[in-house]
Amino acid sequence: MSKFIKIIYFLLFVGLVIHPHLVPDHIGILPKAYAESLLTIFILGAGIAIYYLHQREVKKSKKLQEDLRISQGKLLDSFKYIGSVNTRLPLFKHLSSELLASSKYTKQHKKIIFNNLLATAIVSIAKAKWGLLRFVEISTQRTVKEFLYTNGDYVLLTQRVGNRELLSARKQPSNIKDLGEFQVVPTSDEEITVQGFLILPKTESNLSDEYSFLQAVVDQSQLFYKYLFA
Numbered sequence: 001m002s003k004f005i006k007i008i009y010f011l012l013f014v015g016l017v018i019h020p021h022l023v024p025d026h027i028g029i030l031p032k033a034y035a036e037s038l039l040t041i042f043i044l045g046a047g048i049a050i051y052y053l054h055q056r057e058v059k060k061s062k063k064l065q066e067d068l069r070i071s072q073g074k075l076l077d078s079f080k081y082i083g084s085v086n087t088r089l090p091l092f093k094h095l096s097s098e099l100l101a102s103s104k105y106t107k108q109h110k111k112i113i114f115n116n117l118l119a120t121a122i123v124s125i126a127k128a129k130w131g132l133l134r135f136v137e138i139s140t141q142r143t144v145k146e147f148l149y150t151n152g153d154y155v156l157l158t159q160r161v162g163n164r165e166l167l168s169a170r171k172q173p174s175n176i177k178d179l180g181e182f183q184v185v186p187t188s189d190e191e192i193t194v195q196g197f198l199i200l201p202k203t204e205s206n207l208s209d210e211y212s213f214l215q216a217v218v219d220q221s222q223l224f225y226k227y228l229f230a
Helices: 003-022 032-101 107-126 163-169 207-228
Strands: 130-137 142-150 177-179 182-186 194-201
Touching: 107 130, 107 142, 107 194, 107 207, 130 163, 130 207, 163 177, 163 182, 182 207, 194 207
Parallel strands: none
Antiparallel strands: 130 142, 130 194, 177 182, 182 194
């Protein structure tokens, strides 16, 4: 409660206490008792009105504070996102022109391009132990290309992801698709005949925050596949 409201309540309380001593015996034809009762009702009514007006202002103030808190949170998130984008700009440069410029398009060099894409997604973004890029022909559900990258020792996959499951996972509302022990990021192009899928093991970190960067890697790999193999 503000100091101003406290002063008003104090003055009303004082008026309620002393007004019987200030009211004359008659106010016109109105006896003193009636005049005191009317004045008491007026003071109490003023107190109640001020109370409700004050409560409404308090609610408005709380709403403004909550809106301010939400706005500050969104602004902070925006700064964090901008910062994360800025730190990854060199990665996206490496994923585009630099990869193509440094390659001779032999079979070995094509593999190096996709290994570099996977390395970016696994080491720099997802921080996972391994990753798999698979390109699936939609009409036949056949794997046409697959690239595996491991961060360290060789990884033997004890569980495989079927292409039918990959295509069905597209229907999940979440950005990062959940397939048992795996997380999947499909290409954003749902109309192309051969579609790429990034398959990662589940990690302790939340990859949803990195979705936009992983999606960029998958879409870049989709463009490279079309450019180099289609």
